[in-house]
Amino acid sequence: MSGINMKCTLLLAGFLVTAMPAAAQDAKKGEELAQQQCAACHGKDFVTGIDPTYPKLAGQYQDYLEKVLRDYKSGARKNPIMNGIAKPLTRDDIRNVSAYLSALSGPLSNQTR
Template sequence: MIRGFSLIAIGAFLALAATQTFAAGDPARGKTKIATCVACHGQDGNAVDPQYPRLAGQYADYLAQALHEYKDGRRDNAIMKGFAATLSDQDIDDVSAYFATMPTKLQGLEHHIQGE
């Protein structure tokens, strides 16, 4: 039983390591692929209009997951789904890496939560 567990653990580690390796995006390439994003999210990823999320400073893995979910329909937003449909996996990684490297203007949730 221990030997079987060890093989599973090694396999899981290798799969995780491979996923992280392939998930690495290039922020410089990402900057060249954000023309559509800036209309809502801003050139630096800090949207001014509160209806659009601020992308700057978010984890690249989170941004990539969200884009994949728009692309495959797990998240439902017609605008984002249409945009994400045009992106390759590498584009998603690059755009996510770009916004992750941008300085965020996010603050705490003061005055954004009902009841304060």
């Protein structure tokens, strides 16, 4: 009897371990990328950029961030700085970094979502 319980516990534990960190890991990768490649201009907190004209990214909608980054990458949205930055990003990079940035709190966040 305890053998069966043990098996169930292991199965459940295995399921939780494989199912849960997937989302967390993406945002974690996004954090590394953001801190290495984006924080220098947009600020470590992604609210206070090095120039007041640099947009705040913390708490921005995830799908907006993904769309904008894809557009900078393709050239559909033109900006000499961001076109160069977005070009080497992969689809996963864009998804991860957008997940990280949208989860940060800042003046763009609101309580209705």
